[in-house]
Amino acid sequence: MKEPKRYLVTSALPYANGPLHIGHIAGAYLNADIFVRYLRLKGKDVAFICGSDEHGAAITLRAKKEGKTPREIVDHYHAIMKKAFEDFGIAFDEYHRTSSPEHHQMSQEIFLHLEKKGSFEVETSKQYYDEEAKQFLADRYIMGTCPNCASERAYGDQCENCGRTLSPLDLINPHSTLSGSKPVLKETSHWYLPMAHHEQWVKEYISEGKLDHEQHHDPKTWKAHVVGQCMSWIDGGLQSRAMTRDLDWGVPVPLQGAEGKVLYVWLDAPIGYITNTKVWAEKKGRNWEDYWKSDDSQVIHFIGKDNIVFHCIIFPIILKEHGGFNLPINVPANEFMNLEGDKISTSRNWAVWLHEYLQEFPGKQDEMRYVLASIMPEQKDSEFTWSDYRDRVNNELADILGNFINRVFVLMHKYYNGVVPEISGTPTQAEEDAGKQAFESYQQIGKKIEEFRFREALAEAMNIARAGNKLLTETEPWKLVKSDAAATARILRSCLNFVADAAFCLQPFLPFTSEKIREALRVNWCSWDELGQGELMQTGHTIGSLPILFEKVTDEIVGAQMAKLEASKKASQVSVVEPIKDNIDFESFQKMDIRLVKILEAEYVPKTKKLLKLTVDTGADKRTVVSGIAEHYKPEEVVGKTVLFLANLAPRAIKGIKSEGMILMAGNETLGLSIVQPEKSMNAGDTVK
RNA sequence: UGCGGGGUGGAGCAGUUGGUAGCUCGUUGGGCUCAUAACCCAAAGGUCAUCGGUUCGAGUCCGGUCCCCGCUACCA
Secondary structure, three states: OOOOOEEEEEEOOOEOOOOOEHHHHHHHHHHHHHHHHHHHHOOOEEEEEEEEEOOOHHHHHHHHHHOOOHHHHHHHHHHHHHHHHHHHOOOOOEEEEOOOHHHHHHHHHHHHHHHHHOOOEEEEEEEEEEOOOOEEOOHHHEEEEOOOOOOOOEEOOEOOOOOOEOOHHHOEEEEEOOOOOOOEEEEEEEEEEOHHHHHHHHHHHHHHOEEOOEEOOOHHHOOHHHHHHHHHHHHOOOOOEEOEEEOOOOOEOOOOOOOOEEEOHHHHHHHHHHHHHHHHHHHHOOOOHHHHHOOOEEEEEEOEHHHHHHHHHHHHHHHHHHOOOOOEEEOOOEOOEEEOOEEOEOOOOEOOEHHHHHHHOOOOHHHHHHHHHHOOOOOOOEEEOHHHHHHHHHHHHHHHHHHHHHHHHHHHHHHHOOEOOOOOOOOOHHHHHHHHHHHHHHHHHHHHHHOOOHHHHHHHHHHHHHHHHHHHHHHOHHHHHHHOHHHHHHHHHHHHHHHHHHHHHOOOOOHHHHHHHHHHHOOOOOOHHHHHHOOOOOOOOEOOOOOOOOOOOOHHHHHHHHHHHHHHHHHHHHHOOOOOOOOOOHHHHHHOOEEEEEEEEEEEOOOOOOOEEEEEEOOOOEEEEEEOOOOOOOHHHHOOOEEEEEOOOOOEEEOOEEEOOEEOEEEEOOOEEEEOOOOOOOOOOOEOO
16 A cells, blocks of 8 residues: 555544543554554644544433433533543544534535435334334334234334244334333334445455455455454345434434434444544644545544444445545454453443543553553453553553663763763674664564554563663673773763653653653654654753652552442442332232242253253242343252242243243342342242232 | 354463464562662473364464353343
8 A cells, every 4th residue: 555645543432421431542542542643753644533422312311311411411421531531642633522513514414415316225114102202112112912922021023932023013012111101103214224235345345455446455454353343244244224213312314304313323423533524624724525535545443343343334335325535444443451350331330430540640641551552452352450550550661661761861960960972982782782672673663553553562662661771781881980981971872862762752652751751851853754863862962850750559559449449339339229110009919929939950051141941849839940040140059049939920931941930039230140038948839928 | 142353381462474482571590789679681481272184394274162252142
């Protein structure tokens, strides 16, 4: 591929229904920021674009739950995220938002263009509408009686009792699971993107990197899991997808007769990349189209692995169908980051929140940037632990980098009053080696960044400091100063240049630290390509002083963060108490046969994750029950236990096994499920009243 | 369950087109003392998840099995 003139780099638009955590940062923001900062150092023309994704049903649901308006929700999180990004040094050119008028306009223009061109297929159908909740109901929000097996708990898309696939219209006595009311049928139309029409070229684009039969990119430069996931999608056949929704929060569909409809959030969100580019360009007096439509521009999307097919297949289809837009040259999706052995989870409050970190660790952005960059989930999931944070900050940042810089500053001031000495004589082998190593590292850093190997790039930058440490220890200038002034001067001047080189190369990764060092050195940086060509520190230049760059992380800090995680986990348990359900009469209660049963046998249901097949003694008979508890109890743990049981629940087939009744358990999201047992020793068959 | 990705010394990871298994941290021993008890050197430690196949030769290619992650299914 030829060198482009411009780059358009995007990071996934974060969804504005919660704050940012370190998993987000390591997934799609820090890597993009490093990449962009590097390109800028190379003197490239780059637009780095992001913004809040503020539409979609999840936000309206959350608003409803919290008694707020969607606008209040997104305003709140947009502000938190924007500030957190800024404070953390993620240097977007533009961080805009999809609820803005500019974005609505852009999305509608693109939609209209496609509509006029006939890119969509409009399908009209009758769908259930909940008059109380004032909205159309997705299939799974409707329940009713199955026409096939008469189960009363069939969903709008499928009856889980008999396994039959249904449409909501098949249900007898349908009711809305949102309000409980009886929904009415209303006609509604939606605009579908017939992706099957595009299968041919998409396949070529992903597997061969060809677009319109011309080489567009080298697919070998794409990550394996990105290509893999796309190909599996394509091979499975591309289905039409509705690009509109019946919802009152989003970008309105700009057509007659489409009142109450909005663009599907997954359509409008990536268009946000375009809007936000335009917003930025207009502020800067540039032409946004240069970045999106010009032959000599490249588009790169940084995202997490949950977004792959959208960015590699669906959005490219929209862009190509629209015409004129560049398709991404690469989509370097990262995998996920775990936290202390567990998945990061917003709902369970198991996360290190970026805005909280910034508050609790003021001035320590680079420490977190370093750690996250070191463990980015580039090829597979990775794990953040506070003890690892401590080790990396202490052993690498403080001991190797910080200490090296400190050694050099101290020696420079001690021997030369901070003035760069003149050099003479022939360098020794050790000096040559160190210089070679530093140069090699510097070269590698750029190469690795361009290959999206940020962890290796960072390690290479650290190698410059390592080379410096080695040179100092091997040549021992504190001894040499008494015997060989020329050699001492050469070595310290080299080391000082290593400090400058390291600080320079670390700019994309540790911008705050880099700047501190630059100020102390009192130099102006050159461009990236000029770095290897001469020394940054010249004869006669006087350097300033530099305080200790990195404080050690104590065990107390680690302990406090661990305690905080545990505490917030517990707090989240308390906060998710379910509201009391509507009253029922005593007769309804009496209808239920709740009793104690003894579990006689238990085994896993093959090919499932959550199911156990149990044989229980109800006192009156023995029966088989399938229970979704396998993630919480092993078969041998439940055998012999006396547990609560709902005995007169209508039988139901699960995975081909007839289940007659239901084991009752206590449960919450954090701790999972727990068997409820009688406090005294009671018998199987005893009823619960 | 289907699909995709992954399983490499104590921990975290790299291993591009098949040719003696590397890196960082940790551990052990030694050196040094300018420096944030920091730095440098050396050593120990891996049947590359597992079984079988292709090959003169496989961590690297092919097939089976197990485990982890994501989407998906199951959860009365």
